[in-house]
Amino acid sequence: MKTAMWLYLFMFIAMFDLHAQYPVLSPFALSLGAAPSFIGFIMGIYSLTHLPGNMLAGYGVDRYGSKIFITLSLIGAGALLLLQAYASNPWQLLAIRSVSGFVLAFLSPACMSLLAKLAKDTAGQGKYMAGNGLVHTLASVLSPAAGALLVAKLGFSASFTILGWGLIVTGLLALFFIHDVPTASKVAAKGDAASPPSPLIRAAERAPAQALAANPTIPWLFYAIPLALSCSQGILFFELPLLNLGEQSLMTSGLLFSVVSLGSLVTLSMLFLNKLSPFYRTAVGSFFLAIVFFGMAVEWALPMAASLFLIGMAKGMIYPAMATLLASITQATHYGRIFALLSVCFSIGAFIGPTIAGQIRDSMSPYFIAFVVLMLALSALPYSRPRSVTIT
Numbered sequence: 001m002k003t004a005m006w007l008y009l010f011m012f013i014a015m016f017d018l019h020a021q022y023p024v025l026s027p028f029a030l031s032l033g034a035a036p037s038f039i040g041f042i043m044g045i046y047s048l049t050h051l052p053g054n055m056l057a058g059y060g061v062d063r064y065g066s067k068i069f070i071t072l073s074l075i076g077a078g079a080l081l082l083l084q085a086y087a088s089n090p091w092q093l094l095a096i097r098s099v100s101g102f103v104l105a106f107l108s109p110a111c112m113s114l115l116a117k118l119a120k121d122t123a124g125q126g127k128y129m130a131g132n133g134l135v136h137t138l139a140s141v142l143s144p145a146a147g148a149l150l151v152a153k154l155g156f157s158a159s160f161t162i163l164g165w166g167l168i169v170t171g172l173l174a175l176f177f178i179h180d181v182p183t184a185s186k187v188a189a190k191g192d193a194a195s196p197p198s199p200l201i202r203a204a205e206r207a208p209a210q211a212l213a214a215n216p217t218i219p220w221l222f223y224a225i226p227l228a229l230s231c232s233q234g235i236l237f238f239e240l241p242l243l244n245l246g247e248q249s250l251m252t253s254g255l256l257f258s259v260v261s262l263g264s265l266v267t268l269s270m271l272f273l274n275k276l277s278p279f280y281r282t283a284v285g286s287f288f289l290a291i292v293f294f295g296m297a298v299e300w301a302l303p304m305a306a307s308l309f310l311i312g313m314a315k316g317m318i319y320p321a322m323a324t325l326l327a328s329i330t331q332a333t334h335y336g337r338i339f340a341l342l343s344v345c346f347s348i349g350a351f352i353g354p355t356i357a358g359q360i361r362d363s364m365s366p367y368f369i370a371f372v373v374l375m376l377a378l379s380a381l382p383y384s385r386p387r388s389v390t391i392t
Contacts, residue, residue: 004118004128006177008135011111013170014074015139017081017163018104020147023257026241028156034090040238040358042094043350046101047234050347053105058340065180066110073110074171076103081164085157105343112339116327117181127274129327133320137264144257221380225286226322226345228377229315232293232370234353236260236311239366259305263312273317278325283381285317290374297368349373 029039061069080100087093115128150159240256267273273281292310295302302310326338357366 003179003181004115004131006174007111007114008131010070010074010170010174010178011132012135012139014077014107014167015136016143016146017166017170018077019140019143019257020150020163021160022237023144023148023241024151024156024159026238027151029090029093031156032087032090032093034093036361037358038090038094040354040356042090042097043234043238044353044355044358045094045351046097047230047347047350049098049101050105050350051344053102054109054340054343054347057106057109057343058337060106061110061113061340062334062337066114067174067178067180069106069110070114070178071171071175073104073107074167074174076171077107078164078167078169078171081160081167085160085164101347105347108343109340112323112327112342114178114181116339129320129323132323133264133316134268136319137261137268137316140261141258141265144261145255148255223341223345224377224380225282225318226342227349228373229286229289229318230346230349231353231356231373232289232349233315234350235357235366235370238354238357239361256304256308259308260312260315263309263314264316265312266309267313267316268320274320274324278321278328281321282318282325283378285314285321286374286378289314289318290371290378293367293370293374297365297371 025043026039029042034042057069077100080096080103084093084096084100087096112129112132115132118128147159147163150162154162237257289311292307292314296304296307300307322342323339326342353370356369360366360369
């Protein structure tokens with residue numbers, strides 16, 4: 001539990017720094033002379049370079065543990081933010097963001113894997129994943145407005161410098177306060193009884209392969225959901241700072257991002273939702289999200305702030321549900337790979353979303369694309385509830 005609390009604290013600081021860039025990145029690129037279509041590519045390349053990092057992270061975390069990847073990702077991301085403060089043209093920003101995408105690709109799989117290993121049972125995994133979602137949401141509630149305020153007071157360069165040093169210090173602290181949970185096989189090999197693995201890991205490693213194979217797992221088409229979610233989120237994050245309202249004030253743009261996070265916070269506070277099937281929570285939340293994007297595309301009567309709040313509520317339901325579902329049907333020794341695969345889907349979608357939005361925003365509403373991809377993912381999803389692996 002102590003490791004989990006430290007991990008939550010470091011994740012909060014890291015997510016605060018990273019989310020603080022969302023409302024200011026597009027205006028920063030505009031200030032460097034980038035066209036809207038090129039801004040979409042800058043935002044998309046960050047996610048595209050996540051892919052090789054995600055693939056390496058899956059096997060690396062399972063083999064070497066989470067601590068080294070958490071530490072190096074935070075320090076590396078901080079150093080790149082320091083360089084970003086001195087970017088003088090759009091191509092330099094593109095290069096820095098592309099490297100940042102690779103460096104930060106290791107952070108999420110490493111954190112999710114360590115949290116899943118800390119749990120004693122699948123119920124504990126659900127609580128840790130909900131806690132992870134809560135930490136991310138709290139950070140994203142405060143950071144967009146804080147980032148916009150920081151830029152309004154100090155300018156882009158000074159703001160990126162402060163955020164960069166914040167990540168570097170967080171990475172150095174993680175080196176001392178984050179401790180890996182060893183697998184049972186590693187403990188046995190070392191003859192070390194002082195740091196036993198969690199009960200869930202011991203149980204998972206005892207589970208025979210036949211028992212795992214006998215239970216149905218998540219169908220591959222399930223991964224269309226995280227891909228569509230990240231695509232729609234990429235479209236939203238590209239569009240908000242470029243709205244007429246957002247162009248008038250960085251603070252207004254930052255507050256709009258915070259409204260999304262407030263909606264997520266409301267849903268995450270509904271603890272009774274954790275008792276429902278994570279599979280159906282994912283499906284229902286995705287359908288609700290698609291309807292909201294359709295309403296925004298046709299310019300329905302709800303004000304922008306209300307629509308963003310509803311989007312946040314849907315996200316607060318979906319993301320913890322997906323993580324809980326994947327952890328509950330996966331061997332504990334393969335958490336790194338399964339969460340890396342989830343991150344790959346997020347990366348692909350996050351590249352497609354802003355890239356498409358930058359190309360079509362003058363001819364049609366990008367929110368309609370978000371609606372279409374979410375509905376396609378839902379229509380392809382097999383609606384037979386996958387059962388969890390029985391661990392004996």
